[in-house]
Amino acid sequence: MIAFILRRLLQSTLVMLAVALVSFGLFRYIGDPIHNMVGQEATLAEREALRERLGLNDAVPVQFARFVGNALRGEFGISYRMQRPVADVIAERLPATLELALISGTAALVLGIALGVYTALRREGWLSHLIMSASLIGVSLPTFLIGILLIYVFAVELKMLPAFGRGEVVQLGGWSTGLLTASGVKSLILPSITLGLYQLTLIMRLVRAEMLEVLRTDYIKFARARGLSDRAVHFRHALKNTLLPVITIAGLQIGSIIAFAIITETVFQWPGVGLLFITAIQFVDIPVMAAYLVLIALIFVVINLIVDLLYFAVDPRLRAQRPGRGH
Amino acid sequence: MSQRPLAATGAHVHSSPAAEPPLLSVRKLRIEFPGRRGTLVAIDDVSFDVARGEILGMVGESGAGKSLTGAAIIGLLEPPGRIAGGEILLHGEPIHSLPPAAMREIRGRRIAMIFQDPLTSLNPLFTIGQQLTETILAHLDIGLQAARRRALDLLTEVGIPAPEQRIDHYPHQFSGGMRQRVVIALALCAAPELIIADEPTTALDVSVQAQIIALLRRLCREHRTAVILVTHDMGVIAETADRVAVMYAGRLAEIGPVREVVQHPRHPYTRGLMGSIPVLGADVHRLVQIDGAMPRLNAIPTGCAFHPRCKDAFERCRLERPDLMAAGPTRAACWLYPPSPNPEPTP
Numbered sequence: 001m002i003a004f005i006l007r008r009l010l011q012s013t014l015v016m017l018a019v020a021l022v023s024f025g026l027f028r029y030i031g032d033p034i035h036n037m038v039g040q041e042a043t044l045a046e047r048e049a050l051r052e053r054l055g056l057n058d059a060v061p062v063q064f065a066r067f068v069g070n071a072l073r074g075e076f077g078i079s080y081r082m083q084r085p086v087a088d089v090i091a092e093r094l095p096a097t098l099e100l101a102l103i104s105g106t107a108a109l110v111l112g113i114a115l116g117v118y119t120a121l122r123r124e125g126w127l128s129h130l131i132m133s134a135s136l137i138g139v140s141l142p143t144f145l146i147g148i149l150l151i152y153v154f155a156v157e158l159k160m161l162p163a164f165g166r167g168e169v170v171q172l173g174g175w176s177t178g179l180l181t182a183s184g185v186k187s188l189i190l191p192s193i194t195l196g197l198y199q200l201t202l203i204m205r206l207v208r209a210e211m212l213e214v215l216r217t218d219y220i221k222f223a224r225a226r227g228l229s230d231r232a233v234h235f236r237h238a239l240k241n242t243l244l245p246v247i248t249i250a251g252l253q254i255g256s257i258i259a260f261a262i263i264t265e266t267v268f269q270w271p272g273v274g275l276l277f278i279t280a281i282q283f284v285d286i287p288v289m290a291a292y293l294v295l296i297a298l299i300f301v302v303i304n305l306i307v308d309l310l311y312f313a314v315d316p317r318l319r320a321q322r323p324g325r326g327h
Numbered sequence: 328m329s330q331r332p333l334a335a336t337g338a339h340v341h342s343s344p345a346a347e348p349p350l351l352s353v354r355k356l357r358i359e360f361p362g363r364r365g366t367l368v369a370i371d372d373v374s375f376d377v378a379r380g381e382i383l384g385m386v387g388e389s390g391a392g393k394s395l396t397g398a399a400i401i402g403l404l405e406p407p408g409r410i411a412g413g414e415i416l417l418h419g420e421p422i423h424s425l426p427p428a429a430m431r432e433i434r435g436r437r438i439a440m441i442f443q444d445p446l447t448s449l450n451p452l453f454t455i456g457q458q459l460t461e462t463i464l465a466h467l468d469i470g471l472q473a474a475r476r477r478a479l480d481l482l483t484e485v486g487i488p489a490p491e492q493r494i495d496h497y498p499h500q501f502s503g504g505m506r507q508r509v510v511i512a513l514a515l516c517a518a519p520e521l522i523i524a525d526e527p528t529t530a531l532d533v534s535v536q537a538q539i540i541a542l543l544r545r546l547c548r549e550h551r552t553a554v555i556l557v558t559h560d561m562g563v564i565a566e567t568a569d570r571v572a573v574m575y576a577g578r579l580a581e582i583g584p585v586r587e588v589v590q591h592p593r594h595p596y597t598r599g600l601m602g603s604i605p606v607l608g609a610d611v612h613r614l615v616q617i618d619g620a621m622p623r624l625n626a627i628p629t630g631c632a633f634h635p636r637c638k639d640a641f642e643r644c645r646l647e648r649p650d651l652m653a654a655g656p657t658r659a660a661c662w663l664y665p666p667s668p669n670p671e672p673t674p
Contacts, residue, residue, distance in 0.1 A: 218447035224403055225442075226462045226513060227435025230427075236461075240452050316497040317451060 001312065001319065008308055012301045017068070019297035023290040024067045027077070028056075030286060076291035081283045086291045090273060095175045096166055097265070097272030101258040103188055104196030108257075109250055112200045113243070116207025120215065121234060131204075138201030147194040147267035154190060162187045164269040195264040199253045206249055210242045217241075244315060251307035252300075259296045348419035349376040350553050351400065351438075351521055357412035358392075358399055358577075360624075367624040369395055369408065370577045374651070377521065380551040382544070384568030384585060386559055386600070388621050391574040393557040397523040399423070400555070401440050402430040417521075436466040439514035443526040445506035449498035455482075455509050456494035459516065466517035481512040485542060504535035511543065521553045528563060540567055561604050565589050573597050576622055576632040583657025593654035594661045595637045631662065639663060 027033065033056065034047050042050075051057055055066060070076070076086040115135075119128040155163035167183030169176040178184025214220060215238055223233045262274035269275065273292060280288035312318050358370035370392045377383050385393045398404050400415055402422070415423040422433060434440075442448045450458060459478035460471065469477070475494075482490035485508040498506060507527060514522050524543065528536035544567050547554050556568055564571050565585060572582040573594065581594040592598045602615025619636040622628060628635055634644040643662045654664035 218442055218444060219450040221403065222440070222442055222448045222510070222513075223450065225401055225434060225440035226465070226516070227431050227433075228461065228465050229431065232461065232465070237450050237453075241450070244452075315452065316454075317499045 004312070005309070008305055012305060015301055016294075016297060019294055020068050020071060021064065023071075023293045024064050026293070027067070027286050027290045028060075028063065031284065033286070071294055076294075077287040079280075079285055079288050081280070081285045081288075086287045089276065089288065090291060090295065091174065092176075093271060093273045093276045095177065096270060097258060097261055097274060099178060100188065100191055100195060100264070100270060100272060101254070101261060104192040105199065105254045105257050107192060108196040108199035108203055108253070112203030112250075113207050113246070115200075116204040117211055117234075117239065117242075119204070120208045120211035123212070132208075135201040135204055138197045139205070143194060143198065143263045144267050146197055147190070147264060150190045150194060151267070161190050163190075166271055191264050191268045191270055194267065195257060195261055199257060202253065203246065203250055207242060207246055210245055211238060214238045214241045240314070244311070247310050247314070248307055251303045251310075255300045255303045258299050348416065350379045350381075350418065351377040351555075352416040352419070353396070353400065353413070354416065355413035356396065356399060356410065356415065358395055358404065358408055359411040360408050362407070365625070368411075368577060368627070369624055370399070371627075372413070373574075373577075373579050374413075375572055375579065375582055377553050377555060379520070380547065380553055381570065382547060382554045382556055382568045384564035384571040385555055385557045385574060386561060386564055386571060387574035387580075388559065390621060390624075392577040393559075393574055394525050395577075396574075397440065397525050397555060397557050400521075401434055401438050401523055403434075403440070435462060435514075435519070436517040437519050438521045438523065439517075439519040441507075441510055441514050441522060441524040441527045444530040445503055445510050446530065448510050449506060451498055454495050454497055455501070459494070459509075459513060462513055462516040477516075478512075481515055482509070484515070484546070485509070485512045487512075503531050504538060507531060507535075507539050508542065511539075511546070515546065515550070515552075518550060519552065521555070522547070523555045523557070525557045526559075527556070528560070529558070536563070543567070561589070561601065573600065576627055577624065578632055579651060579660060580633065581654075581657055581659040581661075582651065583659075587656045591655070591657075593657055593664065594633075594659040595639050595663070596633050597659070631660070 033054070034051050038047060038050060055063060058066075074087045078084065079086050079089055082089060115131055119131050122128045151163045154161045162183070165187060166178045167185075167187035168181040169178045169184055170180045178188060220233060220238055223237045228237075260274075261270075261272060262278055264270065265272045265274035266278055273295070276288065277292045279285070280292070353376075354374050356370055356373045357368065360367040360369055373392070373396060375383070385396070387393050395404070395408070398408075399410055402425070404410065410423050413423075414421050417433065417437065422430065425433070449455065456475065456478055459481065460474040463469070463474040463477050464471070467474070467477075479490050479494060482494060487493050487505060487508055493501075498509070501509060511527075522543075527543065528539050531539060540563055543554065543556075546552065556564065558564060568585045570583060571585045571588045573580045573588065573596065575596050581588060581592065581597045583593075588597060589601060592601050596617070599615055599617035603617070605614060617636055622632060622635075628645075629648075630646050631637070631640070631644045631649050634640040637644065641662070647662070649660045649662050651658040651660050652664045652666050654661070
């Protein structure tokens with residue numbers, strides 16, 4: 001168990017180093033960082049002095065080591081566009097993205113599992129057919145279209161919900177939350193649906209397929225033959241086995257909810273890191289892009305680690321401590 | 328054993344109206360699979376009894392309907408399969424048309440089932456103790472502590488060494504033979520009157536097979552539990568069963584005391600089946616072989632289903648379907664044994 005965690009941590013570190021290298025490459029080699037920092041009228045001597053001061057004349061491995069060292073302390077330099085430390089800018093925007101991702105991710109997971117189990121158990125019911133057909137929409141419509149449709153219906157026509165922004169936010173220490181005000185909550189609804197719909201349908205279809213698979217296994221037949229109630233068979237024996245593969249997919253989906261909230265944040269002008277990233281690209285704000293890259297990689301690595309540990313907790317076969325075999 | 332009066336009687340015979348009804352009675356069972364291209368009849372007019380404490384062997388080729396009959400008895404036919412006719416009686420009470428909740432009361436408690444593959448019969452995510460106690464608690468009104476004590480007793484009874492430690496282990500920590508012992512313990516949780524064992528040894532090593540069969544036989548003798556032993560292993564049947572039923576193409580070909588059926592098979596199909604078993608030390612050049620293959624369910628021949636492959640077939644076999652008829656001590660569905668002029672009434 002400990003060895004397993006250590007191995008995974010080592011792998012995670014390697015992944016992060018690889019991402020850091022790409023991110024460093026972005027920073028160092030796309031354009032001239034000095035050119036991006038100083039004004040038009042800086043002399044060549046001034047430029048050279050700055051280059052020397054920033055260590056850009058050092059050997060590349062030394063520079064990379066320094067980049068990693070800084071990244072570990074959360075320093076990614078100064079945003080070209082905003083002239084503020086990148087870490088501050090991201091810290092300011094992160095709560096908005098995380099709140100959005102948390103709400104839509106939780107909803108997708110809970111509803112996805114519930115609907116998946118329902119449609120698997122009532123396979124021939126009309127409601128199941130309806131849900132399955134409706135889920136095709138969620139799988140096939142692109143996110144931006146869903147967002148625009150929702151805005152049109154609920155913001156423009158019905159005027160029930162705001163079309164953009166986070167509404168009023170409350171500062172809790174360094175965290176700005178929209179969950180404590182009515183306008184904040186209202187503002188969350190449409191972006192959450194837009195962001196989570198695809199994941200919901202995906203998880204639902206996955207749960208349904210897995211559940212149907214599990215319901216055909218021998219141990220489910222045997223559980224029935226033992227005279228257990230339907231509830232015990234479905235929700236104790238079948239569901240636990242169903243959720244095993246779902247954990248992996250759900251973990252990755254939650255990662256991508258955070259990472260790829262870009263489209264939803266653009267459509268709803270949601271002041272999160274996704275929107276920050278898009279504007280950074282438009283203005284070639286390399287430090288912000290580099291930091292975003294590292295941040296997203298970190299989120300994926302952490303989620304993967306959690307998924308692996310969850311597997312460990314759920315599946316006893318992975319915990320194989322001295323298998324007691326033999327007759 | 329003297330307490331087994333029904334063991335030698337034929338399938339259709341109620342020895343006398345006053346007698347207690349047999350433990351299990353299957354009457355003219357018919358199982359159909361409705362499909363797009365018409366309805367397949369998988370089990371057709373199958374009748375037999377099982378007495379208390381009796382071991383009834385059920386043999387036949389794959390697809391003959393052995394497992395299906397077992398599944399129908401315990402009420403676990405997979406849709407679209409359904410019982411289209413006949414009845415299944417437990418102590419004379421019909422159980423084939425009970426509502427699901429009532430059937431669940433019977434399942435596990437009065438009729439238990441053991442499946443072929445012990446490796447896949449146990450849920451990998453729960454300890455065997457959890458699976459045992461949940462089964463015990465589903466049927467017996469006792470507390471968790473008492474259930475766990477009973478689980479330990481059952482594990483001891485089926486021969487699991489060091490049950491106090493093993494009870495908290497997961498299925499993957501047991502070998503195949505040990506897992507089948509656990510499965511048997513699970514079947515015994517509520518002391519059922521009948522166990523349907525569907526090929527309980529097919530997936531096991533030969534050396535382990537003998538142990539499991541011996542265990543099953545000992546437990547049934549001790550608890551007076553009846554067993555329907557579904558298998559295609561005649562050796563297992565010969566060693567274990569009191570009576571044997573031979574199935575062919577969804578019908579009963581022959582049923583009778585195991586020694587008679589094995590040593591003096593009456594039905595040509597049974598003869599072919601017995602002749603195809605190699606005997607150690609016997610000086611035989613070729614084993615008997617039945618030409619052809621069992622018919623598919625959508626192309627069952629008229630008359631006797633076996634007639635196209637039967638060396639003894641004659642005109643009547645092609646036209647008229649034979650019922651089970653007395654053939655010495657056994658009963659065979661074959662026109663070689665036509666009913667005598669003053670026949671006993673057929674049900």
